Amino acid sequence: DTAVSQTPKYLVTQMGNDKSIKCEQNLGHDTMYWYKQDSKKFLKIMFSYNNKELIINETVPNRFSPKSPDKAHLNLHINSLELGDSAVYFCASSRVVLDRGRKEGEAFFGQGTRLTVV
Amino acid sequence: DAKTTQPNSMESNEEEPVHLPCNHSTISGTDYIHWYRQLPSQGPEYVIHGLTSNVNNRMASLAIAEDRKSSTLILHRATLRDAAVYYCILRGRFGNEKLTFGTGTRLTIIP
Numbered sequence: 001d002t003a004v005s006q007t008p009k010y011l012v013t014q015m016g017n018d019k020s021i022k023c024e025q026n027l028g029h030d031t032m033y034w035y036k037q038d039s040k041k042f043l044k045i046m047f048s049y050n051n052k053e054l055i056i057n058e059t060v061p062n063r064f065s066p067k068s069p070d071k072a073h074l075n076l077h078i079n080s081l082e083l084g085d086s087a088v089y090f091c092a093s094s095r096v097v098l099d100r101g102r103k104e105g106e107a108f109f110g111q112g113t114r115l116t117v118v
Numbered sequence: 119d120a121k122t123t124q125p126n127s128m129e130s131n132e133e134e135p136v137h138l139p140c141n142h143s144t145i146s147g148t149d150y151i152h153w154y155r156q157l158p159s160q161g162p163e164y165v166i167h168g169l170t171s172n173v174n175n176r177m178a179s180l181a182i183a184e185d186r187k188s189s190t191l192i193l194h195r196a197t198l199r200d201a202a203v204y205y206c207i208l209r210g211r212f213g214n215e216k217l218t219f220g221t222g223t224r225l226t227i228i229p
Contacts, residue, residue, distance in 0.1 A: 004161075033216070041203070043162065043219040056216055090161050106152070107217060109161030 003027050006091050006110040013081055014118055020077045021113045023091030031055075031094040032074035033107070034066060038087045049074055081117045088112045122206045127224040130196050138191040138223055140206030145186050148211040153180065153191050155202040156222070162205065165191065201227045 004025045013019050025032065033056075034046040048056035052068045063079045078085060090112045096105040123141040130136040142151065152167040166173055166180045168189070173180040179192040193200055205222040209215055 042221070043156075043205075045216045045218070048216060058216075092161070106164040106167065107154075107162075109163065112159075112161050 003108050004091055004093055004110040006089075006113050008113060009111065010114050010116075012116045012118065015081055015083060017081050018077070018079045019081060019115070020075055021089055021091075021115070022073070022075045023110060024073050025091075025093040025108070026072065027093055027095065027108060029093035029095055029108075030071055031096070031105075032068065032071075033092040033094070034074065034076050035090040035092060035109075036087050037090060037112070043090070047074075047076075078115075081115075083117050086115055086117045088114050122208060122220055124204070124206055124220065124223045126221065127226065129226045129228055130193075131228050132198060133195055136193040136196045136200070136225065138193075138204050138206075138225065139188065140190070141188045142206070142208055143187045145208055146210075149208040150210075151180065151182060151186075151189050152207045152209050152217070153178070154205045154207065154217070154219075156205070157199075157202045162219075165204070167209075196225075196227050198227050198229065201225055 007022045031050045033048045035043050036046050037043045045058050046060045047066045049068045051071060065077045066074060068074045091110040092107045094105045094107045150167050150169050153165040154162040155165050156162045166175055166178050168180045168182055181190045203222040203224050205219050207217050
């Protein structure tokens with residue numbers, strides 16, 4: 001069973017189009033993330049949701065809108081796609097455990113969605 | 119965010135131990151040290167994490183300096199499947215904080 005699954009795996013689309021990437025996790029985690037990895041391989045966080053609430057929004061253009069219908073899903077909708085949006089997008093979810101009163105967690109990542117805007 | 123410094127690349131022979139260093143001189147008292155790796159064409163994968171004491175799991179060992187300003191990820195017997203980019207990341211006390219990835223160390227395994 002895939003822990004964090006993203007669809008589609010590949011997405012090729014024209015400039016100006018609107019597209020969505022879906023993410024689902026079956027781990028029972030309460031926090032989900034979207035990361036972007038550009039052509040230089042830098043991985044950077046875009047959004048984080050905890051229990052369906054947005055907790056991190058890292059100066060991402062308004063054209064990007066995450067939506068979390070429930071704790072197991074975090075979808076990413078992108079309006080008016082631009083050439084610079086071409087990248088690999090990774091969804092992740094986080095496990096939080098209690099350790100001597102502290103919280104710590106490990107993140108599980110999906111396989112990525114390679115978006116190419118032409 | 120406290121930063122980490124890693125060598126850009128390292129090579130190691132197959133079936134030999136690998137020691138991947140990481141410097142984090144500005145680490146705070148409540149920062150955990152996490153290691154992730156990214157195999158080619160895959161998403162990042164959790165490897166190990168620790169706070170103060172050395173840690174072992176089925177994938178690797180993590181040796182943390184006494185002053186916590188550096189750490190070393192140890193792969194005891196490298197295989198070709200361990201070829202990946204390894205990221206050393208400091209993560210705050212609360213587990214759902216973001217992971218801030220640096221440039222990592224690209225590990226090449228020589229057959």
